[in-house]
Amino acid sequence: MANFRVPGPIGLSGPTQDLDDGTLTRGVSPRPGPLGLAASGAPGAAATAATDLGWAQIKADMEAHEALILHLYLDSEDKVTVGVGNMLPTLTAAQALGFVLRSDPSRAATAEQIKTDWDQVNAEAGKNKRAASFARLTLLDLPADTCWALLRKRIDGEFLPGLRKLFSGWDGFPTPAKRALLDMAYNLGLNGLKKFRILIGHVEKGEWDKAADACSRKGIPDERNAWTKARFREAMPAATSR
Amino acid sequence: MRHPASAAGFPQGRQVVRRIAVAAVLLGAAGQASAAPPAPALLPGAGALLGITQPAEADAALERPFDDPVELSLDAGGQTRETPAHCRALLGLAPRIYGTRPAGDWNVLQQRLADCQALQWLAAGQVPQYSAMPPRLQAVRETRLWPAVIWPAISRDESNALTRAAQTLRTASGRRIWQLVTPGRSGLAGLELASRGYTLRVQWLAHGDFDGDGWEDWLLRWQARVEGGSWRGARSVLLSRKAPAAVFTVNSGAPSR
Secondary structure: OOOEEEOOOOOOOOOOEEEOOOOOOOOOOOOOOOOOOOOOOOOOOHHHHHHOOOHHHHHHHHHHHOOOEEEEEEOOOOOEEEEOOEEOOOHHHHHOOOOEEOOOOOOEOOHHHHHHHHHHHHOOOOOOOOHHHHHHHOOEEOOHHHHHHHHHHHHHHHHHHHHHHHOOOHHHOOHHHHHHHHHHHHHHHHHHHOOOHHHHHHHHOOOHHHHHHOOOOOOOOHHHHHHHHHHHHHOOOOOOOO | OOOHHHHOOOOOOOHHHHHHHHHHHHHHHHOOOOOOOOOOEEOOOHHHHHOOOOHHHHHHHOOOOOOOOOEEEEOOOOOEEEOOOOHHHHHHHHHHEEEEEOHHHHHHHHHHHHHHHHHHHHHOOEOOOEOOOOOOHHHHOEHHHOEHHHOOOOOHHHHHHHOOOOOEHHHHHOOOEOEEEOOOOOOOOEEEEEEOOEEEEEEEEEEEEOOOOOEOEEEEEEEEEEOOOOOEEEEEEEEEOOOOOOOOEEEOOOOOO
């Protein structure tokens, strides 16, 4: 698929972004918008900018709420992880990735070097350390582009198709609402999001103000709950937003 | 073993009821150790997780500097930043926590808060006067004995459902029995329940009277995660009960003293 350009997300200025091959961030077919919102997907229509969710925006949101860690680290369950929460179940899985030497990123790491980092990281099990603190124990990095590609594979292959399946009107949702729902889906898993039945009911009806009041998750930072709520409020038509 | 129910006054004219109640208590107590409940103690593997070798060290450990402190954003808006150096400082700031910097440190913070809470409870530990707790972890595997609040309900819909009458972990999870988890790298035995998109694990850290009510509590490390998502939960909870075979109570609040 040839690259093409689309307007940036609502409220963001600056250069437009390329959408390259393989992304599912654009709707596959235009659908009517929910309750009084214009249909989306028509090239050049004003509504297009209001409903598109580009990769650059997804990446920015993920970076804000999760974390991009280039080296191996242990998550809070002592599982070896890299990138944006990309868990590596085995050493072989780690060795299949294109790690490079931090001291010379032009040099690819050997399987033995990856094993050394793997062992160093695993030796810290049970210490509940911050991801960043593993930098001094490791010599290798996974290039940021590779980390983002791993994330994108999950977003495009799992989360966006799942959201489209969960919400019949997904393609017509305002961009801020899509951002909120993608954040919830990534955090809770698609099955976890399905447990928010009241929220889902409001979302299906385009009742963004009510969705804002029903999106609170237990066990996450107040900051992230406030961000999600603000996105749903941002999705409200200007005349009715409070 | 003393038991408060045996000393409590019963209304006049209810002697039969009283005798039955006392007999029931004595029968239940027969399942317990004949001696007084043991002094607070750590279970094997718990000390390594908390960085202490015995409960008496817990108070000092509350002020042991963190190896890698987490930066917190505080209060609504999160403009205030603090990096607490040790558990006591972190626990003092806990009600004001808005997020972490970077945000990805949130799960580490949750586990750290849970461990600090565990130390605070251990520091307040006393020899219990009474016990209605079984002797072994294997004896608490039936989910009907656990309250529903132990279940990691993330949405308001789930939480509301759990507050209905007669809810237990069995109704919340749909499972009858916890799986026994053999000690791993931590050396701690635990129980695990995977159901309805959650995996919940508890590990037994210590026993003693940690909330000051005279009854034996079990201090548990509580961890939960969702399948297919980044959400993780961590807490320290006290498990207790005041009658053998009764549903346990769970206390996840701060120590009362």
